[in-house]
Amino acid sequence: MSTNLSRSDAIYGSLRRAILEQALKPGTKLPEDSIGDTFGVSRTSARNALLRLASDGLVEIKPNRGAAVAMPTLEEAVEVFALRRCLEREVIERLCKRMPRDGIDALISHVREEERALKASSPRSIRLAGEFHILLAELTGAKLLIDFISQVVSRSSLILARFGRPHSAECGIDEHIQLIEALKRQDLARATEIMDHHLHAVEDRAKADDDREGPDISEILSRYMAKSD
Amino acid sequence: MSTNLSRSDAIYGSLRRAILEQALKPGTKLPEDSIGDTFGVSRTSARNALLRLASDGLVEIKPNRGAAVAMPTLEEAVEVFALRRCLEREVIERLCKRMPRDGIDALISHVREEERALKASSPRSIRLAGEFHILLAELTGAKLLIDFISQVVSRSSLILARFGRPHSAECGIDEHIQLIEALKRQDLARATEIMDHHLHAVEDRAKADDDREGPDISEILSRYMAKSD
DNA sequence: GATGGCATAATTGCATTCAATTTTGTCTTG
DNA sequence: CAAGACAAAATTGAATGCAATTATGCCATC
Numbered sequence: 001m002s003t004n005l006s007r008s009d010a011i012y013g014s015l016r017r018a019i020l021e022q023a024l025k026p027g028t029k030l031p032e033d034s035i036g037d038t039f040g041v042s043r044t045s046a047r048n049a050l051l052r053l054a055s056d057g058l059v060e061i062k063p064n065r066g067a068a069v070a071m072p073t074l075e076e077a078v079e080v081f082a083l084r085r086c087l088e089r090e091v092i093e094r095l096c097k098r099m100p101r102d103g104i105d106a107l108i109s110h111v112r113e114e115e116r117a118l119k120a121s122s123p124r125s126i127r128l129a130g131e132f133h134i135l136l137a138e139l140t141g142a143k144l145l146i147d148f149i150s151q152v153v154s155r156s157s158l159i160l161a162r163f164g165r166p167h168s169a170e171c172g173i174d175e176h177i178q179l180i181e182a183l184k185r186q187d188l189a190r191a192t193e194i195m196d197h198h199l200h201a202v203e204d205r206a207k208a209d210d211d212r213e214g215p216d217i218s219e220i221l222s223r224y225m226a227k228s229d
Numbered sequence: 230m231s232t233n234l235s236r237s238d239a240i241y242g243s244l245r246r247a248i249l250e251q252a253l254k255p256g257t258k259l260p261e262d263s264i265g266d267t268f269g270v271s272r273t274s275a276r277n278a279l280l281r282l283a284s285d286g287l288v289e290i291k292p293n294r295g296a297a298v299a300m301p302t303l304e305e306a307v308e309v310f311a312l313r314r315c316l317e318r319e320v321i322e323r324l325c326k327r328m329p330r331d332g333i334d335a336l337i338s339h340v341r342e343e344e345r346a347l348k349a350s351s352p353r354s355i356r357l358a359g360e361f362h363i364l365l366a367e368l369t370g371a372k373l374l375i376d377f378i379s380q381v382v383s384r385s386s387l388i389l390a391r392f393g394r395p396h397s398a399e400c401g402i403d404e405h406i407q408l409i410e411a412l413k414r415q416d417l418a419r420a421t422e423i424m425d426h427h428l429h430a431v432e433d434r435a436k437a438d439d440d441r442e443g444p445d446i447s448e449i450l451s452r453y454m455a456k457s458d
Numbered sequence: 459g460a461t462g463g464c465a466t467a468a469t470t471g472c473a474t475t476c477a478a479t480t481t482t483g484t485c486t487t488g
Numbered sequence: 489c490a491a492g493a494c495a496a497a498a499t500t501g502a503a504t505g506c507a508a509t510t511a512t513g514c515c516a517t518c
Contacts, residue, residue, distance in 0.1 A: 006292065006471070031499070042473045044273075047500085048280065055284045063235065064479050064500055079373045083319075090315045144308045144384075148377060155373075235501070260469065271503045276470090293470055293509050 007041050011049035014039070019058050019069055020130065020154060021123040022161040026071040030059060057155050070158055074207070077159040081203040084152045088133065088195050091149065094140045096188040103139045107180045110135050114173050129171040130157050164205055172201065236270050240278035243268070248287050248298055249359065249383060250352040251390040255300040259288060286384050299387055303436070306388040310432040313381045317362065317424050320378065323369045325417040332368045336409045339364055343402050358400035359386050393434055401430065 005013075015035070018024045035046040050067045053059040061067045072080070095103070110132055117125035130153045137149035175198045182191035234242075244264070247253045264275040279296045282288040290296045301309070324332070339361055346354035359382045366378035404427045411420035 008471090033499070043500090044472060044474090048277075051277065051280060052284060055281065065481095066499065076373070079371045082371070083373055083377065086315065086319045090312075142308045142311070144305070144312055144381075148312065152373075237502090262469070265503095272470090273502055273504090277502095294511090295469065 006045075007039075008045040008048040008052070011035065011039050011041065011045060012052050015049060015053060016056075016058065016154075017127065019053075019161075020127045020157045022126055022157070023123065024069050026069050026158060026162045028069045030067040030069065032067070056151060058158065071162060072155060072159050074163070076155075077163065077203070077207075080152055080155045080159060081199055084149075084156065085196060085199050087145070087149055087152060088136070088199065089192055091136050091140055091145065092183070092191045092195055093188065094142070095136065095183055096186045096191060099183060099186075100139055100141070104180060104184055106139070107132075107135065107176075107183075111173060111176050111180070114176070118173065126157065126160075129173075130154070132171065132176055160205070163207070172198065175201070236268075236274040237277040237281070240264065240268050240270065240274055241281050244278060244282060245285075245287065245383075246356065248282075248390075249356045249386045251355055251386070252352065253298050255298050255387060255391045257298045259296045259298065261296070285380060287387065299384075301384060301388050301391060303392070305384075306392065306432070306436075309381050309384045309388060310428055313378075313385065314425060314428050316374070316378055316381060317365070317428065318421055320365050320369055320374065321412070321420045321424055322417065323371070324365065324412055325415045325420060328412060328415075329368055329370070333409065333413055335368070336361075336364065336405075336412075340402060340405050340409070343405070347402065355386065355389075358402075359383070361400065361405055389434070392436070401427065404430070 015024070015030075024030075030050060032043045032046045032050065035050070036043045039046065050059055050061065054061045054067065058070055059067045060070045110128070114125060114128045114132065117128050133153050134146065134150050137146045140146075175194060179191060179194045179198070182194055244253070244259075253259075259279060261272045261275045261279065264279070265272045268275065279288055279290065283290045283296065287299055288296045289299045339357070343354060343357045343361065346357050362382050363375065363379050366375045369375075404423060408420060408423045408427070411423055
């Protein structure tokens with residue numbers, strides 16, 4: 001039972017958590033060799049983990065040039081949040097129609113955990129904020145929807161790692177609470193309103209801080225090479 | 230230039246096309262060995278291709294038990310079409326707001342190709358029908374949206390392979406044409422109406438024919454083992 | 459003749475090894 | 489001293505080999 005999951009699964013999970021908690025920042029190179037060494041497995045397993053992370057959009061693999069933590073552009077960020085609004089509206093709609101028995105309780109206890117992690121200023125809080133949205137999706141019971149939401153939420157974490165202020169808690173916890181209230185009352189209009197506002201707020205927080213440039217060398221330098229003053 | 234893409238990419242593409250054109254039916258086992266042999270590459274490349282197909286939802290991999298073409302359940306089918314309606318509405322909305330210059334032309338010429346393939350009763354027609362929807366997504370220019378739509382469209386092809394009538398052309402071409410007309414007029418209401426109707430039609434076509442059972446042995450036999458009359 | 463256990467075969471998971479590509483450093487040459 | 493060429497180092501892409509798991513066939517036993 002100790003090892004129910006394969007080695008590349010384990011590495012995949014570890015890397016994923018490291019990225020989502022912003023321990024590995026966008027742009028960080030991820031050579032197969034070092035990953036294999038640090039986890040005590042062969043390159044093969046490391047490589048497979050990287051391939052899976054790539055299909056999640058969390059790392060970028062350039063042929064013959066290795067893998068690195070993905071660096072979403074501002075353009076991609078806008079796309080991600082647009083899709084999030086589209087998908088999460090669907091979630092809210094469904095949950096207003098039918099919320100599972102102890103769904104509200106689960107949401108509340110999750111927010112409690114978020115608060116605790118935030119007070120302890122644990123890096124977990126970053127991940128937990130995202131997982132609130134995944135929990136919402138899970139309450140719909142639609143597996144594919146959960147999948148898709150997970151993807152956009154993960155990418156959002158990356159976006160905030162790149163553009164947001166350092167270790168910002170991604171989501172306002174108050175808004176999470178408000179949303180739960182609206183869902184409890186099955187108030188679709190209000191719930192979607194909160195969700196839209198919530199996502200816009202997160203998106204703006206990202207855009208506001210785009211001064212901090214990531215390490216996309218050529219893109220940055222292209223602005224400095226034109227004139228030499 | 231002949232081999233700009235890696236071997237597992239090539240295999241991935243071939244298998245993918247084979248599945249989408251229903252040459253490989255749901256449930257077909259895909260042993261790494263035979264795939265490697267038939268394509269003249271090692272198991273490693275075959276394995277990687279299978280891993281990628283699995284993350285697309287086109288094949289299912291059970292640990293230590295190998296890969297097989299995925300067999301979506303009727304429940305999953307309902308989910309897929311629900312998500313398609315959600316995502317493709319978004320596409321239609323955007324295209325009504327802003328359609329690229331030669332977008333309409335591209336759509337028309339694609340439908341032409343669909344008609345040709347249908348007349349020649351080529352297996353390509355199955356794939357082309359799906360690719361019409363992907364082309365729509367491409368016209369929005371949103372990469373992530375293209376990605377997501379591709380996923381649900383691919384799964385739809387599988388669903389029709391499993392439940393639809395043999396080699397049904399998945400999509401009514403007339404409806405594609407009507408949709409183009411509505412988009413040309415930027416008639417959002419009509420366009421979404423057509424799209425919704427279109428997707429419901431495809432979904433119903435799947436549900437109608439669910440008598441033809443796929444090879445999910447235990448599920449089928451569970452209904453036969455209870456009473457012995 | 460049916461049932462359970464054991465041995466064999468088939469298949470996957472992973473490590474190791476080899477080949478190919480890219481990058482970096484050095485040296486020559488103008 | 490700058491620029492290009494070449495060689496060495498590092499890193500990825502892919503193939504092979506080995507151990508572990510699962511499936512299949514056979515045989516003994518009841």
